[in-house]
Amino acid sequence: MQDLIERAARDIAGSTYAIALTGAGISVESGIPPFRGKGGLWEKIDPMEFAHIDSFLRDPEKVWNVLIKEMKGVVDEAKPNDAHTGLADLERMGKLKTIITQNVDGLHQVAGNTDVIEFHGNFAWQRCMDCGGKIETSEIDLSEIPPRCACGGIYRPDCVFFGEMIPPDYMRRSQQAASLCDIMLVLGTSAVVQPAAYMPVVAKENGAKVIEINPENTPLTGRISDYIILGRGGEVMNGIIAELEKLLDA
Ligand code: OAD
Numbered sequence: 750m751q752d753l754i755e756r757a758a759r760d761i762a763g764s765t766y767a768i769a770l771t772g773a774g775i776s777v778e779s780g781i782p783p784f785r786g787k788g789g790l791w792e793k794i795d796p797m798e799f800a801h802i803d804s805f806l807r808d809p810e811k812v813w814n815v816l817i818k819e820m821k822g823v824v825d826e827a828k829p830n831d832a833h834t835g836l837a838d839l840e841r842m843g844k845l846k847t848i849i850t851q852n853v854d855g856l857h858q859v860a861g862n863t864d865v866i867e868f869h870g871n872f873a874w875q876r877c878m879d880c881g882g883k884i885e886t887s888e889i890d891l892s893e894i895p896p897r898c899a900c901g902g903i904y905r906p907d908c909v910f911f912g913e914m915i916p917p918d919y920m921r922r923s924q925q926a927a928s929l930c931d932i933m934l935v936l937g938t939s940a941v942v943q944p945a946a947y948m949p950v951v952a953k954e955n956g957a958k959v960i961e962i963n964p965e966n967t968p969l970t971g972r973i974s975d976y977i978i979l980g981r982g983g984e985v986m987n988g989i990i991a992e993l994e995k996l997l998d999a
Pocket of ligand 1: 771772773774775777778783784785786789796800851852869909910911936937938939940941942962963964965967980981982983
C-alpha cells in the first residue's frame with residue numbers, strides 16, 4: 750500500500766486541479782454506518798420502503814420513525830475523522846479545489862473544506878413540504894412524529910430521496926468540476942448509485958487520473974480508475990498528507 754500512497758502523493762503534487770468524490774465509506778470511521786456491505790443500513794431496512802420519496806409521501810410517520818430519527822441520532826454525534834481532515838489539509842495546501850459528496854452529514858464542512866457540492870442534499874436542515882420554510886435538524890421538536898411546521902406542513906430532510914432529481918445546480922457544478930479536473934480522488938463510495946457514479950467516468954473521459962481509496966474494489970476498479978489504494982480512508986489520507994508534505998517541502 751505504501752508505494753501506492755507515495756504514487757498518489759506524487760500525482761497530487763503534480764496536479765493543478767484535483768477534486769474528490771466521496772461516499773458513505775469516508776464517514777464510517779466517524780461512526781456513521783455505510784448503506785451497503787457488512788453492517789450497512791440497507792441490510793437492515795429496504796431503501797425502497799424507507800428512502801423512496803413515494804414511501805415518504807405515503808407514510809411520513811413510518812419513515813420518520815425508522816430512518817430519519819435514527820439518522821439524526823447518529824449524525825448529531827459524528828465528528829470528522831482523519832479522512833475528512835486529510836481532504837481539508839489538501840485544500841489548505843492548495844491541492845484540492847472541490848469535493849462532490851454523496852453524504853448528507855456535513856462533515857466535510859466541519860473539517861474545513863469550503864467548496865463542497867452536496868449531491869444528495871444535507872441532513873442539517875429540514876424543509877416544510879407545504880410552505881418550504883426551513884429549520885435546522887438540531888432544532889426540530891421530535892415530540893410529534895412526523896414533526897410539523899407552524900403552518901401545519903410536514904417537515905422532510907433537505908436531502909434527495911430515491912425517486913427524486915439531483916438539484917440541477919449541483920448536477921451542473923459537479924459535471925463541470927469532473928470535466929475540468931486533472932485528478933479525481935474517489936473515496937469511500939461503492940460507485941453503484943447514479944448519477945454520482947458517473948462523475949468519475951466524466952473525469953476519465955476528459956483526461957483526468959482517477960484514484961480510488963477504498964478497502965474494497967468497486968465497479969470502477971480496473972476499468973475507470975487508474976489505481977485503487979486498498980485501505981481505510983483515514984490511514985490512507987494520513988499517509989498521503991505525510992508524503993505530500995515531504996514533496997512540497999523538498
Ligand atoms: P455505500 O454504502 O454504497 O458504499 C460505501 C463504500 O465505502 C463501500 O465501497 C465500502 O467498501 C467503502 N468503505 C467502507 N469503510 C470504509 C473506510 N473506512 N474508508 C473508505 N471506504 C470505506 O455508500 P455510497 O457509495 O455513498 O443515496 O452510496 C451512495 C448512495 O447510496 C448514498 O448517497 C445513498 C445510498 O442509497 C441516497 O440515499 C439517495
